[in-house]
Amino acid sequence: MTSAAPSSTALPDRLCPRDGTRVPLADPAWCCPACAGPLDLDFHPVPGPPAGPATSLWRYADILPPAAPGISLGEGGSPLVPLTERVSAKLDFLMPTLSFKDRGAVLLVGLAQRLGAREVLADSSGNAGTSVAAYCARAGLRCTVYVPESTSPKKTEQIAAHGARVVRVPGDREATARAARAAADEPGVFYASHVFHPYFTQGxxxxxxxLWDQLGGRLPEALVVPVGNGTLLLGVALAVEELHGAGLIPHRPALHAVQAEAVSPLARAWREGLDDLGGDTPAAPTLAEGIAIPRPPRARQILAAVRATGGAFHTVPESAIAPAQADLAKRGLYVEATGVACWAAVREGALGDTEAVVPLCGAGLKTGMAPSAQPGPAQKTSPSGA
Known part of the structure; x- marks a missing residue:
């Protein structure tokens, strides 16, 4: 599939949401030079009727910032299927690299290509790195991906298959990010941070x-989103503001953020009424490895986005994750443990009878089934198969 060119070709600046510092996109700085925080994009499109195939992300080219065209892998247009009478699932695990991260990576790598990067560097717990590696392969760019040493071998195999160099970092996700950032200042290197770079959220x-398109020009009462670094939730919040600001939805749906109980710094801050993270949250083992982020850099923005819509934070215990994964598998949906967190929360009654959509973000093939979700031994059948 060939991507459409965005309607505007001028590169917008990045802005610090805290102090207003302006940083040109061509500037290699990956964070605010004043406060070292993540940057937003000074880009405010007004959505109109989408154009192009409904199965393509580029149907929305007119509200996306400019990037190099032609590196699409067919991302976008994931199906929406019902799970109950009131809850549907959007199957983003059916993206080209089997996770929703393709939505952001295609724009981020497209920008790197447009800026003439010599090499792209990323850090990830697996899915974002895989996506960046795939689009770098498509764009003909060298790529290095830093991952925690505990990352699923299936994910590192997928990253390496796209020709990227994999650097395994001892320690947790935070240690991996620090190691990547230390290498990000080399000349000609584009730091494709799905957390710090606002192009990813634009995707x-x-x-x-x-979802607005698929529901006939409306959104459900609630949008339930798994949150680690918040790249999907903040993208959803951005879209909600665009749609509401253009008068295409009468009110904002409530954003409900889901974290694993084992690593839930945002949920704790929300319960305590804080505008930012409180004390340190120790890293802890969890099946939902993709959202196990002790200190998300955009915590302040995530908390504000949820509060602005009257939403809430929910946590799911480890005991609920494997059964939710097994339940979805029995419905024909094979999703990795991180990707079932929202369904686990809904199954536990977090939203009551609210109409909601949950994203299924990553395919089960990336990690396999959680041990406690494994089916029992296959039953023997008669020769006839009856």
């Missing part, structure tokens, strides 16, 4: 724009 906002 993930298409999740909600597609």
């Amino acid at each position: 993930t906002k298409t999740y909600a724009h597609e």
Whole structure:
């Protein structure tokens, strides 16, 4: 599939949401030079009727910032299927690299190509790195991906298969990010941080724009989103503001953020009424490895986005994750443990009878089934198969 060119070719600046510092996109700085925080994009499109195939992210090209065209792998247009009478699932694990991260990576790598990067560097717990590696392969760019040493071998195999160099870092996700950032200042290196770079969030906002499209010009009462670093939730919040600001939805749906109980710094801050993270949250083992982020850099923005819509934070215990994964598998949906967190929360009654959509973000093939979700031995059948 060939991507459409965005309607504007001028590169917008990045802005620090805290102090207003302006950083040109061509500047290699990956964070605010004043406060070292993540940057937003000074880009405010007004959505209109989408154009192009409904199965393509580029149906929304007019509200996406400019990037190099032609590196699409067919991302976007994931199906929406019912799970109950009131809850549907959007199957973003059916993206080209089997996770929703393709929505952001295609824009981020497209920008790197447009800026003439010599090499792209990323850090990830697996899915974002895989996505960046795949789009770098498509764009003909060298790529290095830093991952925690505990990352699923299936994910590192997928990253390496796309020709990227994999650097395994001892320690947790935070240690991996620090190691990547230390290498990000080399000349000619584009730091494709799905957390710090706002182009990624501009891509993930298409999740909600597609949903508005699929529901006939409306959004459900609640949008339930798993949150680690918040790249999907902040993209959804951005889309909601765009749609509401253009008068395409009468009110904002409530954003409900889901974290694993084992690593839930945002949920704790929300319960305590804080605008930012409180004390340190120790890393702890969890089946939902993709959202096990003790100190998300955009915590302040995530908390504000949820509060602005009257939403809430929910946590799911480890005991609920494997049964939710097994339940979805029995419905024909094979999703990795991180990707079932929202369904686990809904199954536990977090939203009551609210109409909601949950994203299924990553395929089960990336990690396999959680041990306690494994089916029992296959039953013997008669020769006839009866």
